[in-house]
Amino acid sequence: MPQDVLLEATGVVKRYGAVTALRNASLAVKAGEVHALMGANGAGKSTLVKILTGAVRPDGGRITIRDKALHARSPAEARRAGLVSVYQEPALVPDLDIAGNLRLTQTPVDRFLHWVRELGIAELDLREVVHRVPLAVQRVLDLARALAIEPDVLLLDEMTAALPANLADRVMDVVRRQAEGGRSIIFISHRMLEIAALCHRATVLRDGETVGVVEIGTGAEERIVELMLGARIDKREDWQDRGRRKAASEAKPLLAVRNLQSGTKLRDVTFDLDRGEVLGVVGLEGQGQDELFSILAGAARPASGTIAVDGATVAFHHPADAIAAGIAYVPGDRAEALLKQRSVRENIALPFSARLKSWGPIPQRRENARIDDAIQRLQIDIRAQAEVQRLSGGNQQKVTIARWIAAGSRLLLCFDPTRGIDIRTKHQIYALLRELAAQGVSVLLYTSELAEIRLACDRTIVIFGGQVVGTLPLEQCDEASLMRAAHGLPHAVPVEQTGQSA
Amino acid sequence: MTDITAVPPSFGRRLRRFMSDHPIVPLIVLLLALMVVLDILRPGIINPRWLANTIKFATPLAILAGCQTLTMLTGGIDLSVAMAATLAAFITATQAPLHDPAVAMLIAMVPALLIGFANGIGVGVFRVHPLIMTLGTSLIGMGFILVYQRSVISSGTLIPDSLAWLGTGVSYGIPNCLALFIPISALILFMLSRTGFGRMLYAVGDNERAARLSGVRYWQVILLLYIVSALLAGVTGLLYLGLIKTPSLSLADPLLLPSVAAAVVGGTSIFGGRGGYAGAIVGALILAVLTTLLTVLQMPEGVRRILFGLIILGVSAAYLRIVSDR
């Protein structure tokens, strides 16, 4: 393998306002190398990709290609410097035909067609409009277009995610041959097996910092998982003190989900959630959890499958239906839940006036009592209460939960509620979830912070490729096991299969 | 993972924050400043009679600005208010010779109600952009009033005395229109701050998705909103008829653009979720004074339109900067 470095990034820093997305990221890719870029959700991978391709500009650091400084201000400029990227969502314009897309990027058609054939697509009509082309084919076309430009460095972001096995194999084959021809490939994937089969080295990011470069070989997987987690492994075994839940059998589950299916993302999801239980959901990005939560919240409709609350099958047409059934949704993105220009009190009171019959004069005293109670229970800092957007992230998240406590919901769907908030608030939120559970409220909790599963959950289901691939009892919910299960790796201890809850 | 450090806000930031929390303060300052300028240009113009006159002309504008405030809070706009007002005025004037004035006024509210209903369905259910929808219903209203005009041409027109009293009368130096305006404005202010419906207007405009996730049904809010807006416009039409006293097919047209400008100047965001009616009232007064000022300076109508257009654009752009700055 040639040893000269083709692309090098050192000390890259990126801040968004007060939030630091990248602290000190570095990456060195040699010619003729397939280089994996790894990191847990939120480690800064996507920010680094955006910087490399010129979509955002770094606040510090240096990037060179063939020892020439790269100052790309747009993907077009990055391309001229020799770096082409294939994004997770194809960069093909949906309403143009394929020929039009090629013209837009000034791609040579014959070379494009050559790569299309190499990638295993036998027949292609260039006059077909892109949005009629299946997503998997679109991704391959996007790759073929990138290859036709013959870049020095090719950046593939989750290239194989939406591909069927045969196409994925062809893609990996082509990528390998590209590297043999002296090009560099930066390969981003959640699938550890692919990385082991394809890549030469892996750079691991954690909390916006490069924490290590691993030569792929035996034991590399363990090393990567270790680097991704860092020394954060939870030492306190406080979860063991938690009152163990009685064997789940005495009553019907509060929520029973059977064979839920929707589009290509959510393929077959079945699980039960008992009264007073906090059920963890673990999965890598885009494994179907977003769809699952929006369906349960009434914001989307499933293609098939059933949802039963208290044993009665329900069909939600609007979030109002789910709320009437006692199910409340706390989205991960607080911007989705908050009226950011309105006060804390108004935000908490939002569900009170949602229904037509409560549009009259507001019963101030009763409402205030409910709001005060919720604010107190969550210990919300209300010094800056005139506008919710002036609160800290932690306090904002508390407001979104307080709303549903004040409304008296029976089941909270919490989607990554601790994303980007400080450790103290995190613990407050988890303590609150436990307290609610003790009072009989059920919680379905998705979190991207695997270490936190044990702080709150009784049990965890693992979701991969739109299916529940395992149910882990609390004893097995250590971070490393969850990380392995989430990457689709077999577990050291046999994982219970779905269908039966522990 | 990410830390959010509290930075003590700079003076400029604090000032902006104060302005966006209390837009009424700088507005009143601006109003007074304009009056001072006016008094310098034309000494002695500001006297009780001028004040009463300004209030008389600002009142219909202020009610229509209320329609725009309510719709803008949801991220919309209502360009059919002028048509609804004209329809109400014209029908009252032509029905008054045939019926009791009260009956005539009731009949006059029907087309306004229909316009509001159509707007609400179009915007709330079919999700047509409010601008296009309300423009469309005004066009239909225009056709309707032309047809109607032919059918009543023989009966003549009559302005009910009560409307004339309300529109132009002054008692003890105070314009009578306040007898209508004070209850209406109090009602709007109460509705926005103390009722569930008012809350929903802010909620839908601030973050429609969050409102939906909290169980709010968008179309219900929007339908009622546009009906309320059209009815307020109808009432304005009656008042304006009493003020102008000559019913015409374009009676309220000159009020449309200033009503949008008054709401925008009054601190209501055209993107929804922020603002209130108190600012719009001051905004209407500012525009009334500004109009006098432009008249005193002998500026033509064209300049006024350019100015109003630039005010809408400038305030929207400035508002966007203030919000995205945090």
Added chain:
Amino acid sequence: MSRFLQRQGWVAALFVLFWLLLAATWVIQPSYGVNGVASLVGAAVPYAFAVAAQTVVVIGGGIDLSVAAMMALTSVTAARLMAGESEAFGAAVVVIVLLEGLILGAINGALIVLSRVPDIIVTLAMLFVWQGVALLVLPSPGGGAAQWLRDLLVGSVALPVLPDAILQWVPKALVLIVVSLGVVWMPLHRSRLGLSIYAIGSSSLAAFRSGVSVAWTKIASYAIAGLFAGAGGLALTLSTGIGAPIPGPYLLASVAAVVLGGVALAGGKGGLFGPIIAVFILRLLRSDLTLLAVDPNVATIIEGTIMVLVVMLGAFIAMRGSRA
């Protein structure tokens, strides 16, 4: 063929609808002939340009509410410049007015890009500004127009090759529409700029990633719309002989024809041919109502209702599309 139907099916259906309406016209009024067609086309000219302007902007993912106001402004400019001037000066006026339209449109686009305020609000504000400027140029209807230019819109084409019996069915105004729209549209449609306009309307993110300059493309789309609006304003002055500073009913009509013509309000789809046919359909509908002795004001109501329903339908389809 199947792809042709799939892509052009809507436009083909409109074309059929147009001929059906024309046939219906002959049934209602057997004497409807050369003069009827000529007056139909003549009335359609300003609408055609307004719709062309709106189409370009909507394909690029925007909307221009100031179309009618720009037409009023360019119309009064033309009328004032030509009043009392020589016939030859008319040629210079044509160039000046088209350039004016281009600049007005570019200002709209630049303000949208620079202020970051949504298209719909910027163009609403500019609607008032251009209207105000029009009032300053010409406070009340007046001015004039060069006769040779006015003649361009009247009568039928004379070509030595074809017999008059055929040529009398081809009004000059139709040729004017086809030629002036074609001269701009055909090269645009084939150019990279045209492709970029479709791209930013379809997905500005994908366009950006494909190397399109979203800001400049947006400005260009508004500038082209301004150019068409300028041509529309000129046509207004030529057809009436004077300029009026009050915008006509072209805004809503342009939006309705764009939607009816198969151009998605969400952007990125459609062409110019569909909206132009839609203009003729809407005009023909109007003259049919007149021929049926429907009160012209009632016709206004019917027309307005149809337009609102069409726009509702378009918004409904867009909503369905974004959900799927």
